[in-house]
Amino acid sequence: MELKNQTAVSKFHLLGLTDNHKLLPLIFAMFLSMYLITVLGNLTIIVAITSASQPHTPMYLFLSVLSINDICYSTVTIPKMLVSIQAHDDIISYIECLSQICFLSIFGVMENFLLAVMAYDRYAAICKPLRYTVILSPVCCVLMVLFSLLISIMDALLHSLMVLRLFFCTDLEIPHFFCELAQIIKLACSDTFLNNFLIFAAAFVFGGGPVCGIVFSYIYIVSSVLRMPSSGAKHKAFSTCASHLSVVSLFYGTGLGVYITSAVTDSLRNTAMASMMYSVVPPLLNPFIYSLRNREMKEALKKLVSRLIYLM
Template structure:
């Protein structure tokens, strides 16, 4: 196979979700609709939290950051896919592909860390209610978000810079709708042991750490709730965690589904379709989960809609 030095690579080709050109208009319409819902839904969540004074608490601060992160996460991948379909051009520049890898990693890691931070917030609220305001003070909340962002950037830059050392073959087709790190590494002709090792280490540290934090937080939450004397108190405590648990289940459930799909199928198209589940579906459904299952959010949304109608 003819080798090509990495500096000579000018572009990759994104094969997308289907090679049936008749289905491309349907794919374009579906992803455009989903992207608009993601942006509008998450913006409404941020606006409702900003406008509602009763929502100016750590839990809703983290939720607003999560909504902004979801918008950014989707914006990194979907618009490029829509442009390619509309222009009938599946190419993506080398630098643009590396940038996409970097930003997908940043916002994917950020989602992971934010869910862990939100679980810790619920743990403090339920298990240490008298010290909640002291522990979850504004400085602490901002620092947790900043450290989550710094860890995410560190992980993403490490993987992106390691891709720069790879050389690629003449086959530069990516069976995906965006530049996914694992797929790019598979295209390399040079030794990828270090890249794969770093992925494994990052999953263990930056993935396993937040997951363990979420699990241990909810172990303490459940044990604390079960010791409550009144059923009303138990119900109220569990209801404050219901939305977060739903989002956690959705995010990690789709991610686990991608892993199972890639393990049991050799079809790269099926793997790409499964990857869409964790990169598009959570940002799409998160606003609905928090708005439909949270009473305070419902009230704030009603007030926001009322103000907008009045202004119109």
């Protein structure tokens, strides 16, 4: 079989979600709508938090960073897909593909760590209320965000550099609407053992670590809440965690769906659809979950809307 190394490979073909060209206008309209809602929804959350006088607790700092991360996560893939559909061009250059892999890794791992940091915030607020402002001081919050970003960048660079060492076959078709690391590795004709090992190792460390942090945080939270004498206090404590638990369930639930779909089906199209749910749906729904299930966010949004109406 003829081989090409990374210096000769100049492009890949993204096959998208369907072969039916009649469905492309519908897919374009759907993804354009989802992207606009994602950007506007997350921007609204950011503006509401920064302009309001009340929600300036660490939780809302982390929520602002999560919203920025979600906008970036969606921007890495959807605009390129929309341009490809509009131009009837399924080609993505090698550099663009590698860039997508790198940035998807950064924002995917970053989301993982942010959810763990937000779980720790809920633990400190409920289990250590008297020391909450000391435990999560502004400096500590910024350091946790920067540490999460640093780890995410290191992980992404590691995977990207490992892709550079691969040799590719002449068949460079990706059954997806973006360059996914696992799909790129499947196209390689050279030995990919090290690449796959690093994926599993990174998933175990950078995925399993935050998940364990979330689980342990909520074990302590539930234990602390159950010891509260007042049912009203219990309800208030659980309600402060509802939004975060919903976002966590959505993020890891769709991720688990991708894994199960890949394991039980041989259809690459089904796997691509599952990956679409994982990469597009959480950033789309996160702002609605926080705005609809959180009383302080509702108040901040009402004040923002009132201010906009007054300016108009």
